[in-house]
Amino acid sequence: MKDKYKVCSLFAGIGGIDLAFQQAGFEIVWANEIDEDACKTYRYNFPDTVLAECDIRKIGADDIPDFDILTAGFPCQSFSVCGNKKGFADERGNIFFEIMRISDAKKPKIIFLENVANLTEHDNGKTFNRIHNELSERDYYIRYLIADACNYGIPQHRTRTYIVAFKDYEMCTGFRFPEEQPLKKHIFDIIDRSVNAEDKFYLLENSVQYQKMKDTITDENQIYRFSDYGIQKSKDGISFTLKANMGTWYNRVPIIKDNFGIRTITPQECLALQGFPKSFAFPDIPMKSIYKQCGNTVAVPLVNSIAKQISKCILYKR
Template sequence: MYPLGLTHISDNMKVGSLFSGIGGIDLGFIQAGHEIAWANEIDDAAVKTYKNNFPETEIIHDDVRNIKFDKLNSVDLIAAGFPCQSFSIMGYQRGFHDSRGNLFFEITRAIDIIRPRYVFLENVKNLMYHDNGKTFLVIYNSLVQFGYFVKYKVIDAKDVNIPQNRARIFIVAFRDYADCLNFEFPEAVALEKTVDDIIDRSVKQEEIYYYKEDNRHYDELNRKVTSNGIYRIDDNGIATRKWEICPTLKANMGTYPDRVPIVRDDFGIRKLTLRECLDFQGFPESFLFEDVPMDKAYKQTGNTVCVPVIKRMAEKLNNSL
């Protein structure tokens, strides 16, 4: 039996996962019937969450630069949501000049040794435009130089009926041209789910989530945050903006608690709970944070992927097998 009550389909792919985080990409592939042969993550708190939710998966708790890929079990697909901070506006436009940007080349090192049939990469949408497109071109050309055929597309969480604004670029590389021809990215579906399908404003949450009257933002929030919609304090720390869907959940929610999106429920003004954040990322109710500090859990939630997006693409890969 596989984690989270999911069953592996024996004739589908074995996946090697790099920069695994809490396992969002891995979970999407598992839900599509594939098996995670091994995973890798360096962050202590993320590894703890991963182990709690994927107890049967081998996770290598180490710097990716230390991995001897020739010693690992062979896989059909390498998946990596490689460090997005180095390529996003949030990361100060540092790109390959930042050491985390150079971690991309650990993926190509793995590709060179393992020669998987597929490579699946996820990153922030801004990757396409960084340094006038030069960063993306390096990534694209690196895959081509290893003999892979490459397709890419920007897909938003709301394209799979998850009410979060979360546009990400997905790059899929194929060792065989026939597989490339057979693969199509999933089409967008109508967004029918709303924030109130996830947020129950009639239920009292733990007190830790509520803004108190002595909070420096309270008076402003009390004026601006109405009983519907979802809000976020913007970069100057005062103004708020109303969203009809959840704004992008970001890793900085762990460092700056006021960056967690805000709602008004029947009991006051509060942050989204960790469970609600997981719901906006499409994680099942069985996925839990155990013995992980709240700031680390918020960071992990903002760093992960929208699971249903991954599942839809993994299912599309099934069609090209």
């Protein structure tokens, strides 16, 4: 992209959104994240990007360089069906207004937001209406999509709400979310069962977990995990949603049977199911943090396809 549009990334996590926009030709000029281990992973993979490691509420707008696009995968627990669903009554939900504060000061041309699918339904739609109104009152024109990653070529059920807001009306009317595409790859087109993983990922044969899984795994082309309702099994070779609680409860990490035994999938396999490239890696941080980060990030190819559509609008406008 000639004269690259500059991106400011809030709540960057390990940089899934940033990677997607970078792949689409945008330049990430500044990012913010509060989680210490996530910052280590971010810096490990984005050494040239300025990363502010602190609470966004402690950052003044003057501390942020000028940019064209603001991206934010803002905290979702307060809106998620798996969370407490307190929304704006939750301190994490109110973080959304920090996005507006920075937008007021920097006036980006485009805002990209990502959150859980339940965002549009939360509090009978009042939460989403508030977000929509906050943007429209600032003269943004809005498009949004609720999309499952498996409908965009990624073998994982991961339904999220994507919001793109434009200052320019013509740019907004010309924007189209990417078309759905048939799923050509399934779980074991990505995970290689013929490669022996490290011993630490295999369940011990004398463990209760191993015995339960051994009795449950009837289809070796699916992926399994322990859940609140027993053992969960995937369908059609598509992974269930990878969750951040993989870092809190190790037994929530998905499990497969490979050529060598029964094991949890590795962090790199989690990233692969999120569409990350093999070159993306983790520094020396606790394994629980690594799995949490894998579940907290985004399906990169889907965000990338949206970023490419944004790029088309920019080029057309020029």
